[in-house]
Amino acid sequence: MIKDTGLCNISVISKEASFDLFKHFGFQSGRNMDKFDSSFPTSSYETADNGIPCIITGTNAYFSLKVEKEIDLGSHTLFICEPTFMTVLSDIPSCTYEFYQSNIKPKPEKVGTPPKGETIWKCLICGYEYVGEDMPDDFICPICKHGKDDFEKIIR
Incomplete structure (x- = not known):
């Protein structure tokens, strides 16, 4: 999707996120399923001005980005992006990897x-x-x- 549109959004996960959010978005590939199908509540996301969904439940901010450059890393593509929009959803601290390992997982x-x-x-x-x-x-x-x-x- 990012290669096709040149656009993406990044949602910043907060310490209030549930393990279900990690399972839904992190433990399955978007190549195999639509992560915003009816199994994910419509009240948990909104569509940003760029037409791409962003998660608003269990997150504290999101960024809309425009791809400036792509770098092929073999098994992955690195996208260098320019921010086009950003909003803060709450003042709840962001979830670090350590917090996830100790408190959510x-x-x-x-x-x-x-x-x-x-x-x-x-x-x-x-x-x-x-x-x-x-x-x-x-x-x-x-x-x-x-x-x-x-x-x-x-x-x-």
Whole structure:
């Protein structure tokens, strides 16, 4: 979308954000789903003057940006942008990575307690732990909804 329009918005997540906001926007790709479909409440976002949605629930500000330059980094594209609009939505402090890790992200759950030497499959996205020698090929993480490919095998 950014390459096609040359525009984007950035919403600044606040310390009041719920884990559901992180799951909805961070644990799934916009290539596979419309993040602003009916599963995300219309009261939680608004459309900015540039025609692009910005999140207003669990955020404290948003920026509208115009792409000035694109840099191909192989697996990603870096967009250098010029701000065209900015608004402050609240004075609630912004959420840092440390605050997210300590206060918002659920602590990893374990399915059972493994005896020493048993196999654990740990989700690389959210930290959920599945206990068992073999993980089913169709296993979906109950927290972040990622599949078996996003788990690593650990022997404790």
